[in-house]
Amino acid sequence: MNFEVDLAIEVLERTPPALAALLGGVSESWIRGTEGPDTFSPFDVVGHLIDGEETDWIPRARIILAQGESLRFEPYDRFRHKQRNAGRSLTSLLQEFADLRKQNLRLLRSWNITSRHLSLPGEHPRLASVTLAQLLAAWVVHDLGHIAQVSRVLAKQYSDEVGPWTPYLPVLTDHLRPRS
Amino acid sequence: MNFEVDLAIEVLERTPPALAALLGGVSESWIRGTEGPDTFSPFDVVGHLIDGEETDWIPRARIILAQGESLRFEPYDRFRHKQRNAGRSLTSLLQEFADLRKQNLRLLRSWNITSRHLSLPGEHPRLASVTLAQLLAAWVVHDLGHIAQVSRVLAKQYSDEVGPWTPYLPVLTDHLRPRS
Numbered sequence: 001m002n003f004e005v006d007l008a009i010e011v012l013e014r015t016p017p018a019l020a021a022l023l024g025g026v027s028e029s030w031i032r033g034t035e036g037p038d039t040f041s042p043f044d045v046v047g048h049l050i051d052g053e054e055t056d057w058i059p060r061a062r063i064i065l066a067q068g069e070s071l072r073f074e075p076y077d078r079f080r081h082k083q084r085n086a087g088r089s090l091t092s093l094l095q096e097f098a099d100l101r102k103q104n105l106r107l108l109r110s111w112n113i114t115s116r117h118l119s120l121p122g123e124h125p126r127l128a129s130v131t132l133a134q135l136l137a138a139w140v141v142h143d144l145g146h147i148a149q150v151s152r153v154l155a156k157q158y159s160d161e162v163g164p165w166t167p168y169l170p171v172l173t174d175h176l177r178p179r180s
Numbered sequence: 181m182n183f184e185v186d187l188a189i190e191v192l193e194r195t196p197p198a199l200a201a202l203l204g205g206v207s208e209s210w211i212r213g214t215e216g217p218d219t220f221s222p223f224d225v226v227g228h229l230i231d232g233e234e235t236d237w238i239p240r241a242r243i244i245l246a247q248g249e250s251l252r253f254e255p256y257d258r259f260r261h262k263q264r265n266a267g268r269s270l271t272s273l274l275q276e277f278a279d280l281r282k283q284n285l286r287l288l289r290s291w292n293i294t295s296r297h298l299s300l301p302g303e304h305p306r307l308a309s310v311t312l313a314q315l316l317a318a319w320v321v322h323d324l325g326h327i328a329q330v331s332r333v334l335a336k337q338y339s340d341e342v343g344p345w346t347p348y349l350p351v352l353t354d355h356l357r358p359r360s
Contacts, residue, residue, distance in 0.1 A: 001209055001337040010206045011334065022198040022327070026190045029181055127344040137341035138349060144335035145351030147202070148328040154191065155324035157181040161317035164307040169318060171325030174354060 003133045005113050008140050013105055015143040016098035019046060022150065024094060031090050033157040035175065042150045046093045047081025049146060053100035055080070057139040058107060064122040064132045065111065072123040108136075183313045185293050188320050193285055195323040196278035199226060202330065204274060211270050213337040215355065222330045226273045227261025229326060233280035235260070237319040238287060244302040244312045245291065252303040288316075 001007065023031065023042055034041045040048065060073045085093060111117070118133035155171045166172055181187065203211060203222055214221045220228060240253045265273060291297070298313035310318075335351045346352055 001213065001341070003338065003341040007207055007209065010210065014202050014206070018198055018202040021201040022194050026194070027187055029187065030190065033181065124344070127348075130343055130345070133341065134343035134345060137338045137343075138345040141335045141338050141342055141345070141349045141352060144331040145349055148331035148335070148351050148354075151324040151328035151331070155321045155328070158183065158317045158321050161181070161183040161313065162321055163310055163314035163317075164304070165310070165314060165318040165321070168307075169321045169325055170355075171328050172321060174328075175350075 003118070003137050005108070005118075005136065008136050009105060009108070011140045012101065012143060015049070015147065016094065016101050018147060019049075019150065020094045020098065022147075022154075023090060025091075030154055030157065033153060035153055035156055040149065040153070042153055043085075043090050043093070044081060045146050045150050045153075046090065046097055047085040047088075048078065049143070050093060050097050050100060051077065051080045051084075052139075052142065053097065053104055057135065057142075058104045060122060060135055061108070061111075061132060064120050064135065065117060067120060070123075071121060073125055075125045183298070183317050185288070185298075185316065188316050189285060189288070191320045192281065192323060195229070195327065196274065196281050198327060199229075199330065200274045200278065202327075202334075203270060205271075210334055210337065213333060215333055215336055220329065220333070222333055223265075223270050223273070224261060225326050225330050225333075226270065226277055227265040227268075228258065229323070230273060230277050230280060231257065231260045231264075232319075232322065233277065233284055237315065237322075238284045240302060240315055241288070241291075241312060244300050244315065245297060247300060250303075251301060253305055255305045 023046070031043045032041050034044075055074065056076045063071060063073060113132070118131060118136075120132050121129050122132070122135065124130050152171050152174055155169070159166075159172050162169060162172070203226070211223045212221050214224075235254065236256045243251060243253060293312070298311065298316075300312050301309050302312070302315065304310050332351050332354055335349070339346075339352050342349060342352070
């Protein structure tokens with residue numbers, strides 16, 4: 001598929017309700033499980049996605065669209081959520097994520113992005129030059145990667161419960177050395 | 181986590197709404213994309229999950245609980261959905277899956293499963309002896325594996341659109357030689 005803003009928004013607007021449908025109201029033992037030390041639980045993933053709304057995707061798109069003196073993005077702190085959300089409930093994080101995403105997509109739509117905008121450059125702190133289209137496509141893929149991660153982390157809580165089925169359930173052996 | 185029926189049901193009852201939230205109403209180009217020849221699209225995955233409701237999990241649980249003369253399960257046809265659903269819309273498949281799952285969970289709850297039931301054996305056509313607990317845990321993990329797969333397959337439609345971001349988005353390079 002080629003990148004198109006409308007098709008990207010179709011996915012971006014579904015991520016909060018999909019995560020709410022998957023995680024809303026489930027027990028703490030599902031929500032807090034991880035894949036091992038220093039990896040994200042489903043709770044952490046929702047916090048990380050909130051960080052993305054506040055500090056990553058839209059702020060970087062603004063830098064590109066402004067085409068000001070510096071095109072350089074701020075680095076993205078992948079662990080900001082850890083302190084920020086201590087003591088929060090998952091229900092409140094899911095709602096916050098949904099609200100932030102709604103605001104950000106309203107803003108994105110209001111920019112009436114054309115193909116000229118899509119090829120404008122920005123400067124990633126480690127990847128060097130990227131375009132607005134690449135940034136927005138990465139936002140979509142980032143969402144989907146984290147939905148896949150939540151499903152995988154939930155699945156792995158039953159790694160020892162499926163007995164001889166393990167070889168038929170590849171999700172249990174994906175990312176044996178996971179990156180958070 | 182140890183297997184508990186109530187915790188398993190928490191996930192099993194969320195799979196249909198999670199998939200509906202992720203896929204309901206999105207464009208055909210998202211729904212029909214695959215990871216390559218002979219792999220499942222998101223549309224195929226929903227059909228495969230319907231097959232599971234009709235021919236796999238609950239029918240096998242019945243065989244175990246009956247403890248009749250043969251404990252052997254029927255093999256599971258992983259491609260039954262291909263012919264069955266030609267011409268169907270994804271919306272109607274999502275609804276059918278939700279209805280079947282609801283009926284099956286009503287049945288599962290009505291069995292009032294105890295720890296004695298959970299250790300009863302069945303005979304998998306290729307895995308040999310399995311218990312009811314392992315069957316039900318595998319049902320949960322199977323759901324979650326397919327939600328992860330749907331997210332990954334959607335993400336891969338943008339493999340060529342994210343430019344230099346690829347190494348930061350591991351979902352794009354998961355299952356490079358995918359099993360359907």
